[in-house]
Amino acid sequence: MNTIIEQSFSVPFKYPVCFSEDIFSIENKLFVDLLAKDRHAKVLFVVDKGVNEAHPHLIAQLNAYAEAHSDSFSIPCDPIVVVGGEASKNDESIYKKVVEATHLYGIDRHSYIAVIGGGAVIDMVGFAAAISHRGIRLIRIPTTVLSQNDSAVGVKNSVNLFGKKNYLGTFTPPYAVLNDFNFLKTLDDRDWRSGISEAIKVALIKDLSFFTWIEAHSAALAKREMKPMQELIIRCAQMHLDHISGKDPFEFGSSRPLDFGHWAAHKLEHLTDFRVRHGEAVAIGIALDSTYSHLKGWISEADLLRIIAVFKTLGFQVFAPELGGESLIKGLQEFQEHLGGQLTIMLLKALGKGEEVHEMDHELIYQSVEMLKSFNQTENLVTN
């Protein structure tokens, strides 16, 4: 005598991911054209402190842009400048400051928050936007290679809690993503390089032709040539967008995010107390799991050396002293807890073809670490 009603519906999401240059020069209409035309728009700007320092005229430029386009939108207060990097996600007072601004300046569900910064700041502001009024429209303007080709084009946001990364967050697609390549010019060499490892990641598990392209352009990328970097970012972003829309955007099921090389990377960031940056750790994590794939008999030595050579040409380290010892192995267990359920690790069946396994041989991991150490010391790798 139970009654059961099955509720079911689908919610359509749609957002543009744009690539441009100098988006706040007055003649660039990309930003204003994104805003809905049904009423005069109100836009709250939040700016990463690091970006503001590297671009000292940015806020004046934003004000001038708003002034010039005052028929379309207005800014209710000066842009809010927040600390950059992981620190912005560790202290709850920072996201709460953004929430409070939505209250003070009447930013409602039909208004906008535009965030300019690196991936961490975008994660944090995205969380504040997602929970205020059950979701204020968010325009993401990522400023690093890593956020432009990877984190900022997706559907997640987050802050840290209990010493755990991304403990609080939601799946909330942005209103729009605006990649401005101009911001890349002021990145330091480490940040320029770091984001490339996520492109190598998707290439290795999904698309041999993209890997071959990166390999061919690795010297140019290392020299900070802008044209191949733009192509790399657009191609990598497209692959991420396809992955998200392809199957399970909000990760309800057991489908995995694109996390090749990430179990060791997460652990390494912690073991080095974040001396090694995320993209650098991912490079080492990829190198490790590629070496493991080779030792397992899945990819040839020649293929492994191609991977290592690309990283070295780009200027990455493929080893860190903290990889030695048993701490690394604990990372496997933590990765399992992080995802919930069964351990799932992506390895390489071939260049451009990932395959999942559900256990890893600890002895083979130790051997892989030893190989990485010697790769790191070798000046010239012989590749085919």
Next chain:
Amino acid sequence: MNTIIEQSFSVPFKYPVCFSEDIFSIENKLFVDLLAKDRHAKVLFVVDKGVNEAHPHLIAQLNAYAEAHSDSFSIPCDPIVVVGGEASKNDESIYKKVVEATHLYGIDRHSYIAVIGGGAVIDMVGFAAAISHRGIRLIRIPTTVLSQNDSAVGVKNSVNLFGKKNYLGTFTPPYAVLNDFNFLKTLDDRDWRSGISEAIKVALIKDLSFFTWIEAHSAALAKREMKPMQELIIRCAQMHLDHISGKDPFEFGSSRPLDFGHWAAHKLEHLTDFRVRHGEAVAIGIALDSTYSHLKGWISEADLLRIIAVFKTLGFQVFAPELGGESLIKGLQEFQEHLGGQLTIMLLKALGKGEEVHEMDHELIYQSVEMLKSFNQTENLVTN
């Protein structure tokens, strides 16, 4: 030379809304059957203090149920008991306690939070569940008429902030909703009655036959007969579910929630410092906007009197002294701010047929209030 990638995808949501009795008696398998079978489930229970007091054996029963079904699921800690009513949404330490429990007891995205309580507690726990690990599965077990037929079957959660109701929240469909009619037996008369006004609301704007049914059963409902109450709840819940799945579940566009009678209700709750409960305020708000619809020439006096008579038979007041004066009119403006954009008010074109307007005549509102005052004083209304 801008490049634009249009990302688009749909996310399917599905959840059962179940109606049963005595769901934690050991032989009732509804709850265990809901849990996914791919692994042993972990369920964190949160219980409304008021429910716990009215059902002093509830927690022992939950423990016995978990013990009897330990092959399917386990509870990692004693149920967390939280203060009930709006207070649970006003103090951030309460939802944070739930978030902290997910951390302490390893409640991940494949675990569950089951919340037993009134609408406010379900809103608050829903918010904690939605933001922890980007969404822990939530099983809602509403215990009041109002939450069983209305708030808990939908897709929203929230807490209050800055003195504003529901300032923080998300649109996050539950994993399942389990309505146990047994909980209704211990409601006080005011709470039993309150929830009926939301059913009258949907009936008046959408379904004449449902209104006629409520009218025919109003005396039985007033006498707390369980059978018509169960029918009312199921029918009202079904209408809400249809409304949500019908068009714009996450309210991206300008489609309105089912908020007939709610602009005055929200204001009245505040003006009376919550002496008047939500459902009671909604009854008065509906009576007000129905009277306004009559004075505007949209519904006949006979139809208006039928509406007023139903409320009076059920034991509702259709007037409160705080309706007088100019404060009420301010509620119109606040309602507009709350929804964002243009003012939109639902009125009645006929019984069972709502129609939206975008302005209200203040003089006609004052006249409606005067009429309500006299209706409230009249013992016997002459209805057809």
